[in-house]
Amino acid sequence: MKTTPELELADVKKIAAAAEAEALRHQWAVTIAIVDAGGHPLWLQRLDGAAPVSAHIAPAKARTAALGRRESKVYEDIINNGRTSFLSAPEIEGLLEGGVPILQGGQCLGAVGVSGVKSTEDAQIAKAGIAALEL
Template sequence: MKTQFVLEAADVKAIAEAAEAEARRNQWAVSIAVVDAGGHLLHLHRLDGAAPMTARIAPAKAHSSAMGRRESKGFEDVINGGRTAFLSVPGLDALMEGGVPIIKDGQCIGAVGVSGVKSSEDAQIARAGIAALGL
C-alpha cells in the first residue's frame, strides 16, 4: 500500500494567491481553477474583466491536466500533430495549453488551469501558482 499526497485547503489558497498575483502583476484578466488529483474543482476565481467563458475553460484545462497527469499543452500538440482522433477521448475537454499538473515526489496531486490570455501566458500563471508550494 502506498501513501498518497493530497492538496489541503492551505495549499489551494497559496496556489490561488500566487497565481492571482502573477496575473495582476501582468494586468491579465483571467479565471484560475485548482483541482485535485481526480480533477474535482477545489477553487475557481474569475478576476474582474475576465470573459465569462474563461470560468468554464480554466476548470476544464485543470481537469484535463490532472486526469492526464501532464500539461494540457501535450494534448494540444498531439492534436496539432495530426492525431485528431484524440479529440474523441471521453471526459477530457479544453485540450489546449494552460493546464499544469501539480507533481509531488512523482505523483500528480492536482492541477491548475488558467484561461483568459495567450495560452502560454495562462500556463505561466498556473506555474507561478504551483511554485508557491515549493515543490
C-alpha cells in the same frame, strides 16, 4: 498500500494567491481553477474583466492536466500534429495549453488551469501558482 499526499485548503489558497499575483502583475484578466488529483474542483476564481467563458475553460484545462498527469499542452500538440482523432478521447475537454499538473515525488496532487490570455501566458500563471508550494 501506498500513502499519497493531497492538497489541503491552505495549499490551494497559496497557489491561488500566487497565480492571482502573477496575473495582476501583468494586468491579465483570467480565471484560475484548481482541482484535486481526480479532477474535482477545489477553487475557481474569475478576476475582474475575465470573459465569462473562461470560467468553463480553466476548470476543463485543470481537469485534463490532473487526469492525464501532464500539461494540457501535450494534448494540444498531439491534435495540432495531425492526430485529430484524439478529440474523441473521453473525459478530456481542456485540450489547450494552460493546464498544469501539481506533481510531487512522481505523484499528481492536482492541477491548475488558467484561461483568459494567450495560452503560454495562461500556463505561466498556473506555473507561478504551483511554484508557491515550493515542491
